[in-house]
Amino acid sequence: MLKQELTRRRMIVIAASAAGSTFLTGGRVAATDESVRWRGSALGAQVSIDIHHSDRAEAQRLVYRCVLDVRRLEQQFSLYRTDSAISKLNRTGILVSPSTEMVALLKSALRFASVTDGAFDPTVQPLWQLYAEHFSSDEPHPAGPSAQKLAETLAKVGHSGLLVSDDRVALVKPGAAITLNGIAQGYATDRVVDILRGSGLSTTLVNMGEIRAIAARPDGTPWRVGLADPDEAGALTETIDLVDRAVATTAGAGFRFDTAGRFNHLFNPRTGRSPALYRTVSVIAPTATEADALSTAFSLMPASRIADVVAVRSGTQARLITADGRSCVYGA
Known part of the structure; x- marks a missing residue:
């Protein structure tokens, strides 16, 4: 019986209604004829979990298990919670006896910092x-913070100043x-995938801001995933096929500090400025953690260097739309 349960083709879909939504709070569960659905909020966005499973009770159990695990990750990684581990680290400069998840994610962040020549920098x-602070002040200068303030802030930045060990x-x-905003979504997606795969789900698509597929759809065809157009709500730049890989998309238009869009959430850690190299960067990779981190870093890197990184990473592809609208694809 156990062997049959582990090999049965089953499907789960965890769907986030807004890009950038990762962590689950609150919520309710409802059952329909087709699925068990969890609906709640993720840092202000509405999120849902839909599980299609032959055993309704098992589906509900898996929903709750995933929700509880991601809530636990929020307690570690959320900048919006004053009691989170990352908030404590930022206040005090030290975290003693960190969780295994915090250590694993920070070590991954430092690995991707090395891989991308420091473009990815937590x-x-x-x-x-x-x-x-600058753009929330009264009548902020449109050119951004002063050179002096920028230099003072850059003195605080640099991944070499982050020391990570198993106990501190x-x-x-x-x-x-x-900040772990450029990698934590992918990590949370991978954690949920691990839970579901460990529970015997052999056909899985997880979307928690980043998307990861295990195997193909139940009918054997690839999962079809649309890549959002950052400049037009509801529009797609293209649709891709996913089988046993993850995809993440990063765009400067996702958050802008100023109405002109010169300053956004993507920071070059060397200059402190927001480059305008690409409209959008999507990375397909074996895990959502890798796709998330590389899509963030590649948004700050020249295309030639992106091609070099992708060339030595198996199963990884970068899909770029340049600032002038050209499409480029690197990797298989």
Whole structure:
């Protein structure tokens, strides 16, 4: 019986209604003839979980297990919660006895910092704070913060100042702070996939801001995933096929500090500025963590360097739309 349960083709879909929504809070469960659905909020966005399963009770159990696990991750990674582990680290500069998830994710972040020549940098949070304070002030200068303030903030940035071990996390530079917004969504997606796969689900599509597919659809065809157009609500730039891979998309238009769009949530950790190299960057990779981190980093890197990184990473592809509208694809 156990063998039959583990090999039965079953499908789960975890759907987030808004890009950038990762962590689940609140919510309710409802059963229909076709599925078990969980609906709740994720940092202000509405999120739903839909499970199609032959055993209704098992489907409900899996929904609750996934929700509880992602809530636990929120307690670690959310900048919006003052009691989260990352908020404590940013306040005090040190985290003693960090969770295994925090250590794993920070070590992954530092690996991707190395892979991308520092383009991916979890220590750029002071830049976010600088621009948020500047553009929320009365009559902010449209050119952004002064050169002096920018230089002072850049002195706090740099992934070499983040020290991670199994028993301690430390920020070396005074005033340093980290953000995991460029990688935590992918990590949460992978964690949910692990739970579902460990429960015997052999056909899975998970979407929690980043998307990961295990195997193909129940009928054997690839999962079809649309890549959102950042400049036109509801529109797609293209549709791709996914089988046993993940995809993540990053666009500067996702959040802009100023109406002109010169300053957004993507920061070059060397200059402190927001480059305008691409309209959108999508990365297809074996895991959602990798896709998430690389799509963030590639948004700051020249196309030639992106091609170099993709060339040595198996199963990874970058799909770019340049600032002038050209489409480029690197990797298989």
